[in-house]
Amino acid sequence: MLDELLGRAELKARIEELEEEKRHLERRAEAEEERRSEAARKRQEAETTINRLEDRIEGLEERIERLSGDDETEVAFRGIEEFHGERREEILSRLSSFETGPEGALTAMVHDDVPDAVSDALGDRSALVRRAAPCLVCLDDAGLVTVALAPPTPPAAFVEWGTGFRLDRSWFTPVEPTWVALVRSDLFALGIYDGDAVTLVDEVESDVMGAHSKGGFSQARFERRRDQQIDEHLDRARSVIETHVEATASEDDTESGEGEPPVPRNADVVVLGEETVLGQFTDLAERTATVDATGDPGDALRSAVREFWTVRLSLL
Structure with missing residues (x-):
């Protein structure tokens, strides 16, 4: 009765209406965010499917091109091997020791189009180079060596004839200690690789939320929180890299202690990892x-270093 006399009952009713409207708008906003997240997920899936189909189309087009001639026999690699460590040194040493007469050994770094010199030497088998x-193609005029x-860390494209193959060890493994x-998204490790062994220098592990479960956070709120945790983790990782690299760059006169790994000074930095986070480095x-x-x-x-510096050898 008193609320009605003072006009407060009408105001309270209006407040309740506004609060209900506010809750309704919040629910709509949250639902809209979830729809946007679902749309983004579907878009990513569609892009992945498109990329996979494009790869299949490219492969089929290459096969059609190979079969378009009179000889319909599909060419294939004579063998493929992946190697690292001592086996890598052994293979590179064998190729480096190859000697022939003037203009008898062809070395070509192929990124896109196959050079005419390679096509002329291999004929139909140049499709394997593509x-x-x-x-890096190495072949001799007698056909004794035909490998890719x-x-x-490949160099720029080049084609070169000589008495031996042009092989730079730095294309296959670091010649100086490298960061x-x-x-x-949840782990970071920084180390020094000298071409033989990896020494761990620093590490960062972060507690990043995993897959979204039923209940609790909405999908949109969960993704926002997880993205924030990942961003914080990546910021810490950047800080570690900058701290170590800048510190060693300013300590040119400091020698490593006995038993300690050689410190890379003004050395290259190689960053490996998840495709989704590499762009930030x-x-x-x-x-x-x-x-x-x-x-x-x-x-x-160590697993990442092994994978990245593993060399694939294809027999053409």
Whole structure:
């Protein structure tokens, strides 16, 4: 009665209406965010499907091109091997020791189009070079050696005839100690790779939310929280890289202690890891690459280094 006399009953009713309207708008906004998240997910799935179909189309087009001639026999690699460590040194040493007469050995770094010199030497089998690209082709005029190597850090395209094959060890493994970082959305490891062994220098592990479960956060709120955790983790990873690299760059007169790994000074930085996070490190790295490395930081870093610096050899 008193509320009605003072006009407060009408105001309270209006407040309740506004609060209900507010709750309704919040529910609509949350539902809209979830719809946008679902649309983004479907778009990513569609893009993945498109990329896969484009790869299949490209492969089929290459096969049609190979079969379009009079000889319908499909060419195939005589063999494929992946190697690293001592086996890598053995293979590179064998190729480096090959000697022939003037203009008898052809070396070509192929990224896209196959050079005429390679096509002329291999004929129909030059299709294998397109399939292996980017690759370093080594062949001689007698056909004794016909191989394609996939260097982890390939040079720019070139074609060169000589008395031997042009092989630079730095294309296949670091010739000086190199900073190597592994970055995942929940794990980071920084180490030094000298071409033989990996030494872990620093690591960061973060507690990032996993898959969304029923109840609790809405999908949209869950994704926002998880994205924030990942961003914080990546910021910490960047800080670790900058701290170590800048510190060693300013300590040119400091020697490593006995038993300690050689400190890379003004060295390259290679960042490996998940494709979704590598884009945030391109300004710090001379090279980035996607790898599939799991486990604790030390094991994951060694696995990433092994995967990246593994060389594929294709017999043409």
